[in-house]
């Protein structure tokens with residue numbers, strides 16, 4: 354363990370504890386040690402991890418640690434789960450989302466390592482290099498036994514055209530292979546641009562000489578390559594899996610390798626790891642590596658540094674760059690979103706203090722230029738956080754805001770409209786409870802000029818910060834004066850005041866910015882005054 358300086362936040366220095374439970378490159382650990390207490394404990398059993406995790410603010414893993422629901426539930430202080438690598442299938446992200454814990458990975462740090470490993474495996478498979486090496490080391494000289502095949506002019510089928518799939522396509526074209534691909538999330542045009550003929554998986558398996566899979570392991574991709582598809586493949590097909598065990602059905606692959614339908618397989622990953630019990634290990638036409646796809650010095654440094662930096666960002670109250678359970682802010686929106694997210698959170702917080710009863714529905718209307726904005730869901734999350742966090746016992750944050758809302762049966766509707774009530778952009782939030790309805794609207798004039806522009810239909814120009822009293826009263830002389838006198842007697846300074854009305858002499862609204870908290874008896878006194886229908890104190 355290392356004693357260190359702590360992370361400085363809002364005038365406080367907080368000492369965070371980080372558990373590294375899989376081997377992580379020293380460059381990443383060193384970044385964490387500058388400000389945190391770091392324990393590297395790569396030998397914990399699941400039971401020991403469940404016991405240990407309660408002391409830590411973050412856990413950093415590779416694929417070796419199973420971060421299960423039990424681990425996450427036991428991690429009372431957990432604020433961040435980092436995966437130094439791409440696949441997060443060893444982390445129960447749903448459980449983390451429920452608890453509001455961001456899970457982040459390092460998606461591109463090991464792309465080239467995994468790509469090069471796949472290419473190495475394909476070449477080794479084509480030329481029997483591991484088998485020939487083992488044979489010669491036994492002092493055998495069997496040249497005809499290890500006759501290979503060329504890659505030149507063969508068809509390579511790539512299942513999953515993401516980061517790794519695309520890099521493989523590029524390299525395989527340099528070896529003059531013809532590339533066909535399957536990926537339901539890639540267009541034909543995009544595939545064509547990278548030299549790949551896109552087709553359905555059922556067609557791909559029929560035409561390919563080599564098949565390599567590069568998808569995540571999901572319910573849809575589990576056993577995507579199964580006995581039925583293997584039966585339709587070319588005789589003597591060769592298969593490579595450097596993505597995740599389970600994308601290819603291992604039993605079906607074993608049967609195909611034994612029958613000779615499949616000439617050979619190169620496997621870096623397995624349905625169960627380590628695969629000591631797998632019959633595949635006994636087959637001569639199977640070459641294997643122990644999940645080494647990401648194991649290069651360069652990749653390990655990249656991924657360790659990436660998750661360490663994201664961990665510190667989260668400790669400092671900033672978002673993790675590659676959070677997998679929080680929507681990603683597109684790079685071109687990183688400047689634009691924060692003022693709207695700020696406004697949304699404040700609007701949520703305000704309306705939450707203006708309503709009574711059980712919240713049943715939340716309607717958010719994005720108007721003006723926001724009607725064309727693809728990233729309104731970020732603002733919605735901020736609104737939900739602002740509204741629900743002060744009300745609920747469990748913490749609500751950007752990660753679990755949607756989950757918590759849904760779990761409580763609160764209906765959320767997002768609509769867009771070109772109508773803008775004269776503003777460039779306008780957010781209108783309406784909350785319906787079992788007792789009442791309230792509406793608040795706000796706008797961003799610029800990042801330094803953010804305003805609530807109406808409450809309950811009354812126009813105003815309110816800075817959404819600090820402490821406020823919001824009252825509804827009769828628009829008659831003396832009513833406002835009565836409220837100010839009460840505050841003066843209680844020695845509460847009024848820093849600003851706004852009044853809004855629809856018609857003279859009818860109900861009006863007053864917003865008083867005050868410099869201190871207003872005690873409940875003082876609020877009761879204001880409410881009791883003739884002409885004041887309601888008055889609420891809110892902190893933003």
Ligand SMILES: NC(=O)c1ccc[n+]([C@@H]2O[C@H](COP(=O)([O-])OP(=O)(O)OC[C@H]3O[C@@H](n4cnc5c(N)ncnc54)[C@H](O)[C@@H]3O)[C@@H](O)[C@H]2O)c1
Pocket residue numbers: 439440441460463464467512513514515516517518535536537538539567568569570571573574595596597621622644645646647648
């Ligand atoms: N062996 C290793 O050490 C190693 C190293 C790095 C990555 N990986 C694994 O490699 C895989 C690919 O990584 P990546 O960085 O390229 O991921 P990626 O997210 O960039 O790409 C995955 C691609 O799979 C596609 N896909 C999703 N569902 C699909 C489906 N049902 N059918 C077909 N395609 C589908 C996606 O559209 C995407 O294009 C992951 O499983 C990752 O965990 C393994």
Ligand SMILES: O=C(O)[C@H](O)COP(=O)(O)O
Pocket residue numbers: 415416417437438439440441463644645646647648
């Ligand atoms: O998904 C990944 O990034 C790879 O499977 C690498 O796993 P590792 O970090 O355990 O090597």
